Amino acid sequence: MSDLTALVFNIQGFSIQDGPGVRTTVFLKGCPLSCQWCANPESQVFRSDIIHVPSTCVHCYRCVSFCTKGAVKLPDKIGDNPVFDHDTCVTCENQDVCEHACYEGAIEKVGKPMTVDEVMDVILHDEPFFSNGGGITVSGGEPLMHPEFLEELFSECQENYIHTAIETCGYVAWDKFEPVLRYTDLALYDVKHMDPAAHKELTGVSNELILDNLRRIMDETNTEVIIRIPVIPGANDTNENMDATARFAKEIGAREIHILPYHRMGMGKYTGLGREYPLGEDVESPSDERMEVIRDIFRSYGLICKIGGTEKGDS
Numbered sequence: 001m002s003d004l005t006a007l008v009f010n011i012q013g014f015s016i017q018d019g020p021g022v023r024t025t026v027f028l029k030g031c032p033l034s035c036q037w038c039a040n041p042e043s044q045v046f047r048s049d050i051i052h053v054p055s056t057c058v059h060c061y062r063c064v065s066f067c068t069k070g071a072v073k074l075p076d077k078i079g080d081n082p083v084f085d086h087d088t089c090v091t092c093e094n095q096d097v098c099e100h101a102c103y104e105g106a107i108e109k110v111g112k113p114m115t116v117d118e119v120m121d122v123i124l125h126d127e128p129f130f131s132n133g134g135g136i137t138v139s140g141g142e143p144l145m146h147p148e149f150l151e152e153l154f155s156e157c158q159e160n161y162i163h164t165a166i167e168t169c170g171y172v173a174w175d176k177f178e179p180v181l182r183y184t185d186l187a188l189y190d191v192k193h194m195d196p197a198a199h200k201e202l203t204g205v206s207n208e209l210i211l212d213n214l215r216r217i218m219d220e221t222n223t224e225v226i227i228r229i230p231v232i233p234g235a236n237d238t239n240e241n242m243d244a245t246a247r248f249a250k251e252i253g254a255r256e257i258h259i260l261p262y263h264r265m266g267m268g269k270y271t272g273l274g275r276e277y278p279l280g281e282d283v284e285s286p287s288d289e290r291m292e293v294i295r296d297i298f299r300s301y302g303l304i305c306k307i308g309g310t311e312k313g314d315s
């Protein structure tokens, strides 16, 4: 029995995009980065939150009266969405009631504390479907913001011969990271930019710790690594940056790279959270031809490079 908990905002069964085979992906809340293109902005805050779902909202404005904190206001124009004050919602003790008070399901609570045992129950239930080398992937947010939880969860998975993977930005102190890696079969490891200043501008943090940790995983652990690079036009997609990334990957002994074309699928969630989309709305997905040029840069270093590969929503 374990009392350790983490804030889980989704558990997705039958996933085929978060590592090898058929997997169950557990999404934990909280991230130390704030990437401008993040497709899961609801994952970033370390507390449970409320998201408004405009596609099901019928603009009845019942929420304005049932919120006792005054955190929902009428819009300027009737027929527009109600306006939520999310700074108040994240500290509100009535989120569960609030979620159910909207008859249309247009208010969703994001984030529920779950124990290791509760998550294990889901994993063991799904285990018969983990075909073709499948297993569990823990994603986020940044899963390593919950290192003790992860260590215990993965240890139990390995006791049950279940393959373990993390999707990580790598921004965590090594003394928290290393104990988790003892039970991690595969790290899907994001490298977003090789230049520290550009990395900071795009994600809010510099990249030194991320690159140091990646090098240490390769040198000091048995965890398999796949490096994943989100390709964001105008942000990190120059030939120079891709070449620098390929050189670094080769130097540390990495074998496999997945390049993930930018998409706008998370854009609507920013509206639901009352936030602006930080990257701007004009950025288009890279063309197939451009992705092939980037793939060839990595292949020219003798690296295996796949377009898409195993994908994470916020990469």
Ligand code: SF4
Residues within 6 Å of the ligand: 052, 056, 057, 058, 059, 060, 061, 062, 063, 064, 082, 101, 102, 103, 104, 105, 106, 107
């Ligand atoms: S969120 Fe729900 S309660 Fe609020 S206006 Fe929309 S449908 Fe009505």
Ligand code: SF4
Residues within 6 Å of the ligand: 050, 066, 067, 068, 069, 070, 071, 072, 084, 088, 089, 090, 092, 093, 094, 095, 098, 099
């Ligand atoms: S979560 Fe709390 S503060 Fe936010 S709208 Fe619901 S009742 Fe109001």
